Amino acid sequence: MTVALIVEQILNGLQLGTMLFLMASGLTLVFGVMGLINLAHGSFYMAGAFVTATVTATTGNFWLGLLVGVLAAAAIGVIVEFVIMRRLYDRGHLDQVLATFALILIFSEGTYMIFGSSPLFLSVPQELRGSVSLPFDISYSRYRLAIIGMGVLVAIGLYLLISKTRLGMRIRAGENDREMIGALGVDIKTLYTLVFALGAGLAGLAGSTIGALQSVRVGMGEPVLIMAFVVIVIGGIGSIKGALVGALLVGLVDTLGRIFMPLTLVSFMPASQAMSIGSAVSSMLIYIMMATILAFRPHGLFGSK
Amino acid sequence: MTSLQNRFNPQALAAGLVPQSREHWINVLLVVGLVGAAMLAHFLGERFYVNLASRIAIIAMAAVGLNLALGFGGMVSFGHAAFFGLGGYVAGISAYHAFNMTPVLGIGFMPEGSTQMLSIWLVTLLVSGLLGLVIGKISLGTSGVYFIMITLAFAQMMYYFANSWPAYGGEDGLPIYLRNELPLVDTNHNLTFFFIAAILLLISLWLSQRLMGSRFGAALTMAHLNPVRLATAGIDPRPVKLMAFVISAMIAGLAGALYADLNRFVGTNMLSWHFSGELIVIVILGGVGRLYGPLAGAILFVLMETWLGGVTQYWQFWLGLVLLGVVLFARGGLMGFLAGRSKDV
Numbered sequence: 167m168t169v170a171l172i173v174e175q176i177l178n179g180l181q182l183g184t185m186l187f188l189m190a191s192g193l194t195l196v197f198g199v200m201g202l203i204n205l206a207h208g209s210f211y212m213a214g215a216f217v218t219a220t221v222t223a224t225t226g227n228f229w230l231g232l233l234v235g236v237l238a239a240a241a242i243g244v245i246v247e248f249v250i251m252r253r254l255y256d257r258g259h260l261d262q263v264l265a266t267f268a269l270i271l272i273f274s275e276g277t278y279m280i281f282g283s284s285p286l287f288l289s290v291p292q293e294l295r296g297s298v299s300l301p302f303d304i305s306y307s308r309y310r311l312a313i314i315g316m317g318v319l320v321a322i323g324l325y326l327l328i329s330k331t332r333l334g335m336r337i338r339a340g341e342n343d344r345e346m347i348g349a350l351g352v353d354i355k356t357l358y359t360l361v362f363a364l365g366a367g368l369a370g371l372a373g374s375t376i377g378a379l380q381s382v383r384v385g386m387g388e389p390v391l392i393m394a395f396v397v398i399v400i401g402g403i404g405s406i407k408g409a410l411v412g413a414l415l416v417g418l419v420d421t422l423g424r425i426f427m428p429l430t431l432v433s434f435m436p437a438s439q440a441m442s443i444g445s446a447v448s449s450m451l452i453y454i455m456m457a458t459i460l461a462f463r464p465h466g467l468f469g470s471k
Numbered sequence: 472m473t474s475l476q477n478r479f480n481p482q483a484l485a486a487g488l489v490p491q492s493r494e495h496w497i498n499v500l501l502v503v504g505l506v507g508a509a510m511l512a513h514f515l516g517e518r519f520y521v522n523l524a525s526r527i528a529i530i531a532m533a534a535v536g537l538n539l540a541l542g543f544g545g546m547v548s549f550g551h552a553a554f555f556g557l558g559g560y561v562a563g564i565s566a567y568h569a570f571n572m573t574p575v576l577g578i579g580f581m582p583e584g585s586t587q588m589l590s591i592w593l594v595t596l597l598v599s600g601l602l603g604l605v606i607g608k609i610s611l612g613t614s615g616v617y618f619i620m621i622t623l624a625f626a627q628m629m630y631y632f633a634n635s636w637p638a639y640g641g642e643d644g645l646p647i648y649l650r651n652e653l654p655l656v657d658t659n660h661n662l663t664f665f666f667i668a669a670i671l672l673l674i675s676l677w678l679s680q681r682l683m684g685s686r687f688g689a690a691l692t693m694a695h696l697n698p699v700r701l702a703t704a705g706i707d708p709r710p711v712k713l714m715a716f717v718i719s720a721m722i723a724g725l726a727g728a729l730y731a732d733l734n735r736f737v738g739t740n741m742l743s744w745h746f747s748g749e750l751i752v753i754v755i756l757g758g759v760g761r762l763y764g765p766l767a768g769a770i771l772f773v774l775m776e777t778w779l780g781g782v783t784q785y786w787q788f789w790l791g792l793v794l795l796g797v798v799l800f801a802r803g804g805l806m807g808f809l810a811g812r813s814k815d816v
Contacts, residue, residue: 203616205748253799259616260547264755265798267748271791279785392627392744399620442637449631453624457609460621464613 170304175425176418181310183417184317188372189394190401190409191324192365198404199340199361200255205266206246207369207394208387209273214239214370215377215386216277219286228291232374239370240363247362252355270388277384285383288374313375320368321410328406337361341404393420396456402469411467416452423448497809498763505770506669513662521661522733527773528668529730534753534765535675536722541751542760543683544715545695546611549619549747550626553606554599554720556742557629558727561595563645563737570648588651588658588667591728599724600717607716611709623744630742644738651732658732668729672766675722680762682718691715723750752794758806767805 193207218235222228250269254262294309328334336357339347348354373387380386397416401408428444435443459467505524512520533555540546568575568584575584585591610621634642650658658664682688693701694708701708731737740746749772757768775793779786801808 197616203619250795250799257798259619260541260751260755260759261798263547263549263619263748264752265795267752268791268794268798271787272795275785275788275791279788392623395620396624399617399624403616442635446632446635449635450628453628453631456624457621457628460613460617460624461609464617466617 169302171425173300173302173304174306175422177306177310177314179418179421180314180317180414181417182421183414184314185372185376185390186394186397186417187317187410187413188320188368189390190397190413191320191406192368193394194398194401194404194406194409195337195361196365197398199337199344200251200358201344202251202255203259203262203266204251204365205263205391206269206273207365208391209270210239210243210366210369211373211376211387211390212273212277212384213242213373215288215373215382216281216286217370218374219288219377219382220281222288223286228288228378231288232371235374236367236370239373240367243363243366244359246366247359251362252358255358274384281384283384285381286377288377288382290378309378316371316375320371324406333357333360393452396452398466400456400459400466402466405466405468408466408468415455419455420448420452423451427451493809494761494763494806497767497806501763501766501770502673505766509662509665509669513665518661521665523773523777525661525665525668525733526730527769528665528672529726529733530750530753530773531766531769532668532672532675532729533723533726534750534757534769535672535679536719536724536726537750538719538754538757538760538762538765539679539682539722540716540719541754542764543679543688543695544691544712544719546712546716547619547751548610548622548716548719549744549751550606550622550624551720551723551750552742552744552746553622553626553629554603554723555727555730555746555750556626556633556737556739557599557602558595558724558729559731559737559741560633560639560645560727561598561724562591562651562728562731563647564639565591565594566647566649566651567639567645586649586651588653588728588732591651592725595724595728596721599727600721602724603717603720604713607713607720611712611716623747626742626744626747630739630744633739633742640738642739644736644740647731647735647737650735664733668733671725671729675725676762676766678718678722682715683762687711687714756794756797756805761806764806767809771805 189207189211192210193204196202196204196207214235216235217238218228218231220231221234222231225231246269250265254265257265290309294312296308297305298308298311299305326334328337336347336352339352340354340357340361344354347357369387372390376390377386393416397412398409399412400415401410401412424445427448428441431440431444463469505527509521509524512518512524533551536554537548537551540548540551564575565584566586569586570584572583575582606622606625610618610625613621633639639645650664652658653667656663656667658667683691690701690706690708690711693704694706694711698708701711727741730741753768753772754765755768756771757764757766761767775790776786779789783789
């Protein structure tokens with residue numbers, strides 16, 4: 167077990183955590199402000215990836231594709247909020263789960279209808295191919311490093327947006343007391359649409375950037391969605407800080423667990439057995455972590471109420 | 472009893488003591504319709520439709536289990552696939568070891584599996600009840616969205632464990648070469664198997680009816696509607712809800728064991744979050760907190776799935792639209808539509 171392996175895995179964990187943060191911050195904002203539990207958030211991730219892949223394939227420009235993909239995801243978010251979500255804000259969680267579950271079916275099958283069942287391919291842009299050398303003789307993928315950098319920028323941007331701008335002030339006010347800010351003359355419906363579009367755009371950004379690492383296919387959003395739920399539940403639903411901490415925690419635990427769990431077990435049991443037990447346990451690790459945290463802190467690490 | 476008294480006596484309603492109520496006749500119609508359809512299909516030689524009826528009965532039974540937690544207890548479990556899948560794996564693993572004559576789980580002192588449904592059912596009830604106790608005990612510390620998510624997390628644990636544990640097929644699943652057996656009857660006969668499923672469904676319906684008509688049911692309803700008031704009356708809501716959750720898990724588990732035998736296969740799809748979602752969908756389609764709602768929901772869901780699946784390759788798209796329409800415009804589900812607005816649950 168070399169230093170290089172450990173550092174590389176930590177970076178991989180950070181990259182996963184970054185992407186989870188992009189998903190989770192939108193989810194947690196939507197829940198915090200509107201009280202909406204949105205299972206269809208993974209559909210925006212998928213939509214962003216599909217649009218980016220299509221635009222990149224036709225124009226040959228990844229950055230243009232990325233821009234269009236994010237905007238398209240946000241635009242779909244606006245439409246979905248306008249047509250469906252606003253009818254669900256004052257319903258119970260059960261109705262919200264059911265309606266957004268139905269949206270997943272509609273989006274997944276709709277994508278099959280439009281793009282067919284074979285996956286699309288999106289390649290890493292020219293500027294970010296290859297790897298960079300880091301200290302300790304480590305070379306690491308330039309693109310993955312760029313994703314981590316982007317995550318840091320988004321986190322800083324969100325922090326500034328929420329704590330320094332008028333829109334952010336309204337979002338925070340919306341989390342605290344929805345009726346009061348409506349009474350104070352803030353156009354709450356537009357605020358809701360904006361928050362939803364922001365969340366959808368961030369999910370689209372995550373999908374578009376990850377689309378270049380994996381294949382772009384229907385259902386790609388679902389595993390990420392479930393992990394993002396684990397993240398926001400661990401962090402405390404409604405808390406952006408919680409989403410950041412939870413995302414990094416889940417990203418690191420999942421990545422490191424998959425590598426080091428079998429390696430640790432090998433030292434005290436036969437190799438084949440260690441591999442199978444290790445892989446079984448490590449794939450459950452983040453859920454075990456979540457259940458443990460909720461058992462002791464029923465509202466997550468940074469949850470209010 | 473006058474009809475006015477009945478209206479305000481949920482216990483009497485739940486216990487089916489109201490002979491003329493429209494819901495009662497709808498319930499009878501649903502059961503008779505399902506059994507009649509299966510028998511008709513059998514005499515017309517349509518084996519596919521007999522198995523479809525068995526599928527409806529089994530899924531309905533799992534939904535009856537979920538309805539106890541979700542509809543009557545207000546516990547929105549997004550992880551009932553864990554129990555359903557566990558039941559399936561009990562049947563699969565038991566048959567696997569009986570076939571290979573190896574001890575269960577590879578542990579020396581364990582028995583060599585069994586192909587007897589009765590013992591499989593007993594083990595299933597025990598194991599899924601225990602799992603329900605553990606999951607319920609931990610999850611009931613949370614509420615609202617956290618409860619939804621923690622139950623989902625437990626089901627995902629089971630899913631990933633089954634997926635990456637190679638001994639029982641991993642992601643390929645585990646075939647059951649010969650359907651497990653019952654004394655005196657031939658379980659390989661399609662109509663016989665349907666009747667086994669239907670009888671277990673009726674037993675679980677009868678059980679929920681008795682439970683909801685009892686003191687326990689009244690406490691459960693109040694634990695959901697107004698836990699503080701229940702506590703004031705001297706009953707701690709937590710154990711009441713936990714008990715309902717455990718029973719709910721046992722019913723879902725037993726349905727899973729039957730489902731594995733129906734398909735002669737158990738796979739990780741029985742543990743997937745999609746299935747948990749579908750169970751919620753079925754309960755809501757039928758009408759939340761309606762005793763026979765799960766049966767109505769299962770009939771509607773499976774028929775829609777089969778019919779739409781035959782018409783178009785993209786049937787889930789249309790299913791999604793229907794569901795969305797039900798949530799947005801037709802609250803109360805199918806039973807609400809057929810039998811009028813629900814009582815106060």
